[in-house]
Amino acid sequence: MGRYAVGIDIGRTNLRAALVRSNGELVASIKEGTDALGGPQGVERQVARAFERLARGHDVRAVGVGIAGQCDTARGVVLHGPNLFWPDVPFRDRLSDVLGVPVVLRNDVVMATIGEWRHGAGRDCHDIVVLFSGTGIGGGAIVNGTLLEGASGCGGHFGHVSVQLDGPPCGCGRRGCVEAYASGTGLASRAKNDPSLPSSSLSLVGEIDGRAISRAVEEGDAMAVRLRDEAALALSSAIGSVINCLEPQRVVLGGSVMDMPGLYEMCAAGALEHCLPSHRRALIVRSALGEMAGAIGAASLALDPI
Ligand SMILES: [Zn+2]
Missing domain, CATH: 3.30.420.40 (ATPase, nucleotide binding domain)
Structure with a gap:
């Protein structure tokens, strides 16, 4: 039973x-x-x-x-x-x-x-980092076989790792957080404020969101592809920093934005380029539980x- x-x-x-x-x-x-x-x-x-x-x-x-x-x-x-x-x-x-x-x-x-740790892509590991990009970017970590909680249970907000000090504004009030580049909300905001929008197929879309940008990437829209590339770079930098801090065995990436064509593959390769040589044994994998x-x-x- x-x-x-x-x-x-x-x-x-x-x-x-x-x-x-x-x-x-x-x-x-x-x-x-x-x-x-x-x-x-x-x-x-x-x-x-x-x-x-x-x-x-x-x-x-x-x-x-x-x-x-x-x-x-x-x-x-x-x-x-x-x-x-x-x-x-x-x-x-x-x-x-x-x-x-x-x-x-x-x-x-x-x-x-x-x-993911108990039943998914992080099974049998004692050190994992998880990062999901959807409407926002959230994170979590298992460190030495237990959950990283912080003083009041708020630890692991990797979406607010800054990748550019004077970058775009983030919902948290700061600038340049990875969430401002690579979450559904961040990508949509960047698309709406991009000077190339009039020449992009996204200018014809009623409501620009992560899904619409994903479709535009699939169709080869130049602005959407550039925003995807910038998101991949921001994610790679942020994930590299988190790997440097926690030295996980695995990094599990998930969330609807990760389904954007090419994004996961670019992050998986890019994150290891952004971390210390000693930390490059970390395995980057996709979420198993979706x-x-x-x-x-x-x-x-x-x-x-x-
Ligand atoms: Zn932020």
């Missing part, structure tokens, strides 16, 4: 929920748009509906929730997040009351890190604490 948990991955754009067995097997899943405008109550209702659908007929012992933003692990609150920003809402405890089971709350890519990494990791942490 095994033990079951439900893992919920609340991204800025999509909410994914999964019923997961203790061996990491994905039994069933749900994906829908995140009701970010509904605030914590809206998302709470969404999570409750997903839980009810997935848990029906199974002995679900716990729920893990990963959320885009910075979480205070001890208090169970979401401190900062572009769309999901509820610093005074005891989100974890409220969810636990509504669902009637214990809830663990962490950053979404921290949950993906746990998923878009369900966060939900699987969240369920796994709920069942088996680190």
Whole structure:
């Protein structure tokens, strides 16, 4: 039979929920748009509906929730997040009351890190770095066989590694973070402000986002290809810096932006060029769990604490 948990991955754009067995097997899943405008109550209702659908007929012992933003692990609150920003809402405890089971709350890519480490591309490793690029860029790390948490559970935000001191503005208020170059939001903002936009096929697109840029790269659009190349360079530099700091065995790359044609391959080669010669044994690999990494990791942490 095994033990079951439900893992919920609340991204800025999509909410994914999964019923997961203790061996990491994905039994069933749900994906829908995140009701970010509904605030914590809206998302709470969404999570409750997903839980009810997935848990029906199974002995679900716990729920893990990963959320885009910075979480205070001890208090169970979401401190900062572009769309999901509820610093005074005891989100974890409220969810636990509504669902009637214990809830663990962490950053979404921290949950993906746990998923990849226990059941995916980082299995059998004691030192891994995980970086996912989607709407934003998140990160996480396993160091010496345990999760890198930092003083309050906010460690691992590799998306805000600066790669250019006077670079484009980032959502965090600083300039030149890798997220400003290589996240879906960063790429879209750069495309919209690019002087070459009028001669790009993207000028004909209603809403420029990461997916539209990806399609334009596939069609060989010169501006989109240049933005992809700059994103690859920024990612390579940031990943190289993280490798220098943590010396991981593996670096796991994932997220929807990584599916952009050529981007992963350029990062895999470029990151090792940007790190110290002594650190080049690190293996760069693609996420094995894909878009369900966060939900699987969240369920796994709920069942088996680190
Ligand atoms: Zn930043």
